Amino acid sequence: MKFNVKSSLSYNVNGPTTFIFNIHALNTSSQTVLEESLVIDPNINHEVFTAHDGRSKFMRLKIQDPCDFSMSYAAVVDMNYKVIDESNSESFAPVVEFDSYIASFLYPSRYCQSDKLMKFSFNKFGNYTSVYDRVLAITEWIYNNIEYTSGSTDSQTSAIDTITERVGVCRDFAHLGIALCRALSIPARYFTGYAYQLNPPDFHACFEAYINGDWIIFDSTKLVALNGLVKIANGRDAADSAVASIFGNAIGTAITVDCQVMDDNFQPFVYNGNQRGISFQ
Incomplete structure (x- = not known):
């Protein structure tokens, strides 16, 4: 069963700020990421790394000067529960x-x-x-x-x-x-994680x-x-699995999340x- 997942987050950055995002779909024995893309505006150097347990996938970046910042993630994921x-x-x-x-x-x-x-x-x-x-x-x-x-x-x-x-x-x-x-x-x-038919759409x-x-x-x-x-992540609680962690001076301005099934026989x-x-x- 295949899903198309998307998320977009926007921020107003007022000073030096480091972001750690946790929005990537995981590759596991039950879940395979077939395609994925990440767009950052403005284009900023970033680092993708895994947690100490080798499971959760994070993205880290630092913004030095005040700006409006956004990022968009999309993936096609094959699920086998x-x-x-x-x-x-x-x-x-x-x-x-x-x-x-x-x-x-x-x-x-x-x-x-x-x-x-x-x-x-x-x-x-x-x-x-x-x-x-x-x-x-x-x-x-x-x-x-x-x-x-x-x-x-x-x-x-x-x-x-x-x-x-x-x-x-x-x-x-x-x-x-x-x-x-x-x-x-x-x-x-x-x-x-991402959720199909969640209303209103969100993580x-x-x-x-x-x-x-x-x-x-x-x-x-x-x-x-x-x-x-x-699945995006597991943890002891939300402290381990926050979608976005902000270290600095920034305010979230918008978030959109979408999850659509790509197969007609969803039961x-x-x-x-x-x-x-x-x-x-």
């Missing part, structure tokens, strides 16, 4: 068997204070007999109990804030899902839980089909209690 039968999902996560990478997603992080949600998580979800059922129950609880309201939160909002105020956007829904999973010793990581966030050797994707917002996502995949999971490795 895996549908997994979770009917025999284990009743607990074998923490002793996790390698160092997987284990790193068990710990509390800046926006996902799982250590403060252990009692709540065990009371609400500890009675489910399998890891998959627990994560699905978490996803459904967030969907039914947290109000999705655009512009209701900011970059400082954490999982504790979201569960207290019961309102948020996709970023907050993802952080809460991650925190509740980690409170149950289930590794969970942040997912940011989208959800989360992945590590179940029986696979990273299974969950989206508590239910705003898009799970197989309509194109939306959703979880409906049939014990199937979907994985983008």
